Amino acid sequence: QITRLEYIHSHHFIHRDIKPQNMLMGLMESKDTVFLIDFGIAKQYRHPSSRIHIPMEKTNELLGTPAFASLNSHLGLELSWRDDLEALAYTLLFLCNGSLPWLALPGDQRRLLPSAIHKLKAAFISGSHPEMPMELLTFLSYARNLSFMQKPNYEHLR
Structure with missing residues (x-):
């Protein structure tokens, strides 16, 4: 999935809604390929020719699915590639463990109180999370520590 995000990012877009429901497994010759779908809220984060990055600003809206959205999205901040990586980390943690700690909130709280999810995240x-793979926790920490305009080291993440 890192390769997919690197490709999208190299074409100056961020997905902004990475989650298990937006990933499909290929068939036959593509059976080992994960496809990323639903670019409905994707956004160009920099101009293709000038390569000028969008500015960091407050948007006051939570973009993406709260359970998988980055902390920055919960805070209503403009998103960048770091936020796609953070959402991917939550997605991978979910796929490895079958759940996320904030999914244990009662359904009404999950829908009505994104701030409760933000606090848990x-x-x-x-x-301490012995049930979670250390590599994915390290990946999450790396994503969270990227600055807004900092290009991720995709090779390091593989």
């Missing part, structure tokens, strides 16, 4: 990395 913000505290998540510092807690």
Whole structure:
């Protein structure tokens, strides 16, 4: 999936809604390929020829699916490639473990209180999670520590 995101990012777009429901497995010759779908809220993050990056600003809207959205999305900030990576980390943690700690909230709280999900996510990395693969926790930490305009080291993440 890193290769897919690297490709999308290299074409100056961010997906902004990475989650398991937006991933499909290929068939036959493509059976080992994961396809990323639903670019409905994707956005160009820099101009293709000038390569000028969009500015960091407050948008006041949570983009993406709250359970998988980055902390920055919960805060209503403009998103960048780091946020796609953070959402991918939550997605991979979900696929490895079958759940995420904030999915244990009652359904009404999940829908009505994205702030409750944000609080659990913000505290998540510092807690002890022996059930979660250390590599994915390291990946999540890396994504969260990228600055807004910082290009990820995709090779390092593979």
